[in-house]
Amino acid sequence: MKSRIGLQLILAVAAVSLTVFGLLSNFLINSQHRSLVTQMEQHAEQITETIKRSTRYAMLRNRRDDVHQIIDAIGEQEEFTKVRIFNKEGEIIYSPDRSALGTMVDKRAEACYACHEADSPLERLSTSRRTRSYTDSEGRPNLGIINPIYNEPNCSSADCHAHPTSQSVLGVLDVTMSLDKIQQQMAANRRKAILLTALAIFSTSAIILLLHQQLVGKPVRQLLQATEKVADGDLTHRIEVKRNNELGKLQTSFNEMTRGLSEAQNQLYQSDKMASVGRLAAGIAHEINNPLTGVLSFSSLLLKNATDNSELRADLEIIVRETKRCREIVKGLLDFSRQIPPRKTRVNLNKTVKRALDIVDHQLAVKNIAVTTTMKEDLPSARLDSNQIVHVLINLLVNAADAIGPRGGEIFVSTDLEEIEGNQMVEVKVADTGCGIPLSEQNKIFEPFFSTKEGKGTGLGLAVVWGIINEHNGSISVTSQPERGSTFTILLPTNGRMELSEKSHDHERRA
Amino acid sequence: MSDELDILVIEDELVVQEAADRVLRLEGLGVDRAMDSESAVDMVRRNVYKVILSDLMLPGASGFDIIELIKTARPAAQVIVITGYATLENAIKSFQLGVFDFIPKPFDFGELLGVVRRALRYHELVLAGSVPSPLQADPAQELYALGQHTWALLDPEGSATLGVAETFPNQMGEVNSVELPDIDGYTTQGRCFVRIHSADDAVYRVLAPLSGQIMALNNRVREESELLSSDPYGDGWLVRIIPENLEEELCNLTHR
Ligand SMILES: Nc1ncnc2c1ncn2[C@@H]1O[C@H](COP(=O)(O)OP(=O)(O)OP(=O)(O)O)[C@@H](O)[C@H]1O
Numbered sequence: 104m105k106s107r108i109g110l111q112l113i114l115a116v117a118a119v120s121l122t123v124f125g126l127l128s129n130f131l132i133n134s135q136h137r138s139l140v141t142q143m144e145q146h147a148e149q150i151t152e153t154i155k156r157s158t159r160y161a162m163l164r165n166r167r168d169d170v171h172q173i174i175d176a177i178g179e180q181e182e183f184t185k186v187r188i189f190n191k192e193g194e195i196i197y198s199p200d201r202s203a204l205g206t207m208v209d210k211r212a213e214a215c216y217a218c219h220e221a222d223s224p225l226e227r228l229s230t231s232r233r234t235r236s237y238t239d240s241e242g243r244p245n246l247g248i249i250n251p252i253y254n255e256p257n258c259s260s261a262d263c264h265a266h267p268t269s270q271s272v273l274g275v276l277d278v279t280m281s282l283d284k285i286q287q288q289m290a291a292n293r294r295k296a297i298l299l300t301a302l303a304i305f306s307t308s309a310i311i312l313l314l315h316q317q318l319v320g321k322p323v324r325q326l327l328q329a330t331e332k333v334a335d336g337d338l339t340h341r342i343e344v345k346r347n348n349e350l351g352k353l354q355t356s357f358n359e360m361t362r363g364l365s366e367a368q369n370q371l372y373q374s375d376k377m378a379s380v381g382r383l384a385a386g387i388a389h390e391i392n393n394p395l396t397g398v399l400s401f402s403s404l405l406l407k408n409a410t411d412n413s414e415l416r417a418d419l420e421i422i423v424r425e426t427k428r429c430r431e432i433v434k435g436l437l438d439f440s441r442q443i444p445p446r447k448t449r450v451n452l453n454k455t456v457k458r459a460l461d462i463v464d465h466q467l468a469v470k471n472i473a474v475t476t477t478m479k480e481d482l483p484s485a486r487l488d489s490n491q492i493v494h495v496l497i498n499l500l501v502n503a504a505d506a507i508g509p510r511g512g513e514i515f516v517s518t519d520l521e522e523i524e525g526n527q528m529v530e531v532k533v534a535d536t537g538c539g540i541p542l543s544e545q546n547k548i549f550e551p552f553f554s555t556k557e558g559k560g561t562g563l564g565l566a567v568v569w570g571i572i573n574e575h576n577g578s579i580s581v582t583s584q585p586e587r588g589s590t591f592t593i594l595l596p597t598n599g600r601m602e603l604s605e606k607s608h609d610h611e612r613r614a
Numbered sequence: 615m616s617d618e619l620d621i622l623v624i625e626d627e628l629v630v631q632e633a634a635d636r637v638l639r640l641e642g643l644g645v646d647r648a649m650d651s652e653s654a655v656d657m658v659r660r661n662v663y664k665v666i667l668s669d670l671m672l673p674g675a676s677g678f679d680i681i682e683l684i685k686t687a688r689p690a691a692q693v694i695v696i697t698g699y700a701t702l703e704n705a706i707k708s709f710q711l712g713v714f715d716f717i718p719k720p721f722d723f724g725e726l727l728g729v730v731r732r733a734l735r736y737h738e739l740v741l742a743g744s745v746p747s748p749l750q751a752d753p754a755q756e757l758y759a760l761g762q763h764t765w766a767l768l769d770p771e772g773s774a775t776l777g778v779a780e781t782f783p784n785q786m787g788e789v790n791s792v793e794l795p796d797i798d799g800y801t802t803q804g805r806c807f808v809r810i811h812s813a814d815d816a817v818y819r820v821l822a823p824l825s826g827q828i829m830a831l832n833n834r835v836r837e838e839s840e841l842l843s844s845d846p847y848g849d850g851w852l853v854r855i856i857p858e859n860l861e862e863e864l865c866n867l868t869h870r
């Protein structure tokens with residue numbers, strides 16, 4: 104068995120049921136045995152009384168043949184192993200077994216022991232003392248009962264030979280019955296009990312095994328597998344949670360843990376990647392700036408001197424124009440790598456959002472894009488460079504408009520207040536009904552020069568956005584469904600303490 | 615001063631040096647060049663230059679040290695800082711040291727020419743002792759200047775009006791056109807927000823003294839560019855903004 108908890112559980116249950124069932128059936132069998140034996144005793148007692156009564160007359164008349172006949176007839180019955188009468192001296196005087204006649208019974212033999220235990224024999228005995236159980240020489244169980252034949256006035260006065268009156272016990276009727284049947288029945292009962300106990304143990308074990316497999320074994324195995332996967336670095340694995348019990352909850356929280364872990368890892372990886380890309384970009388930009396100065400100043404110089412040659416002039420104009428474009432790209436790269444730290448002031452994000460919307464409003468309207476804004480009221484102010492945040496929002500809005508395309512569509516802009524790990528954050532969301540971003544690209548869109556707009560985009564927009572948000576100690580994330588749209592979420596810290604004083608201030612004013 | 619030389623270019627990057635040299639020689643100016651701070655200091659000590667172009671990032675010394683040295687040794691020399699993008703902030707601060715203006719890399723012919731011409735003219739004014747003092751229209755308003763050429767007037771309501779100093783138009787030739795920013799746009803301190811194109815191919819970059827959201831433009835100056843010189847603090851204003859980061863940015867300006 105794989106699961107050790109299951110094994111232990113089954114062993115424990117088996118031990119308990121074995122003890123309980125064992126004790127119970129033992130008790131039942133014993134009491135049944137006792138009552139059967141008592142019944143048997145009573146039966147034997149009755150029989151001895153019957154024999155005594157039926158032989159009484161023959162004895163009084165001293166008709167020995169009659170007594171022999173009666174004893175023989177009774178002895179023929181199978182249930183009796185021995186029926187005999189012996190006299191006071193222990194001589195067997197009646198018995199179906201003729202060869203035994205005249206033999207003496209040892210007073211120490213089991214039939215006599217009850218009375219002859221002490222030196223002088225007892226004369227009156229209770230039924231229970233007169234019965235005895237023993238196993239004969241062939242190993243068969245037997246129940247013996249003796250019934251003393253007492254002297255009666257009729258006996259002493261009989262004319263035959265007359266027993267003297269002083270003699271109180273004339274002889275003993277000894278009947279021995281076989282207990283074989285009872286013993287067999289008891290053995291059968293015992294077998295049944297054992298069988299039942301075994302069955303009970305087996306079925307409860309099976310039920311426990313099954314329940315354990317379903318309720319514990321399987322979910323634990325899933326958890327174990329998942330843990331191994333996570334340990335191997337696979338953070339995408341999720342357990343399929345089937346039940347809502349404790350283990351189900353454990354599985355759910357395990358899933359949540361891996362999800363959180365994978366998010367954190369992804370963020371770490373992203374910011375690591377962006378930081379190194381940023382350094383690379385800044386390095387390249389600085390290096391390019393100098394040669395670009397040469398190209399730009401010499402080409403613009405040539406352009407100035409090429410007044411007469413219109414063809415050359417046109418060519419040079421292109422060179423100058425494109426070099427200036429390079430200049431803008433380099434500027435964007437350096438913006439992205441945040442060579443300029445943000446100049447933060449306390450501003451209300453709602454106002455910043457409104458400013459950004461005002462700027463692109465016309466542009467969006469022309470493109471048949473409806474903008475819906477949902478501003479959270481009483482948003483606490485945050486320390487940010489509102490120029491840069493406006494820049495961020497314009498970038499997101501322009502991207503959204505590009506994603507929507509000429510068919511038109513909708514953009515939803517909303518602000519909210521969030522608490523993340525105890526830090527108060529202001530949130531702004533820009534959602535669009537555009538083309539969406541395939542999952543495989545969602546990690547790349549913030550990289551500089553990643554663009555799907557073939558020639559129309561430099562791919563610096565979101566890189567700069569990322570740089571600015573990073574410099575604000577905020578975060579930006581994207582969720583998107585291809586063909587349905589994308590949502591960009593920005594979180595910016597408000598930096599708690601000032602909020603508190605502002606709030607209490609507000610409160611005072613209101614009060 | 616007859617032994618006065620025109621220009622010194624302090625720049626460790628050869629191609630930038632050559633570009634500046636070529637553009638300025640075409641203007642008929644004499645150009646000296648220094649590759650590192652040591653030779654730069656040496657040349658500043660030996661010669662008298664009208665205008666000195668200097669990179670802020672030089673091997674051997676901080677660009678600030680050289681500027682300080684120039685300004686103490688040769689107060690009349692006008693310093694133009696050549697900046698890479700990274701040193702933009704520093705460049706704004708260098709206005710405190712008396713720097714005339716700065717020009718970010720990469721620049722084109724017209725931009726370099728514009729700033730050097732202005733510096734040369736300002737240098738003449740300084741030598742002649744005729745640098746005009748600001749003609750403030752409303753004394754209740756606070757006037758702050760960035761370097762020698764742009765100013766911001768703080769209104770009591772919280773907005774700020776930006777414009778060029780009266781010396782600025784004097785330093786330019788005939789104005790061809792004034793390129794104003796977009797309404798709803800932004801100004802960033804130290805970044806160019808208005809370009810003035812002159813008839814003689816020079817481009818004059820006007821740097822914003824304050825950052826903020828633009829709320830109004832003075833479209834009159836597009837047609838009547840003479841307003842820039844006739845009434846620089848009145849009708850010749852350029853844009854009105856809502857300052858964004860006033861307290862911090864005022865530290866980079868000089869109060870007049
Ligand atoms: N809202 C959006 N919906 C769908 N795709 C988007 C969205 N925003 C960005 N993208 C994808 O991310 C890419 C990178 O965007 P980014 O703004 O960085 O560059 P760009 O818009 O292509 O160029 P630039 O902004 O420099 O002009 C885009 O080319 C586009 O594929």
Ligand SMILES: [Mg+2]
Nearest residue numbers: 498502564565
């Ligand atoms: Mg974009």
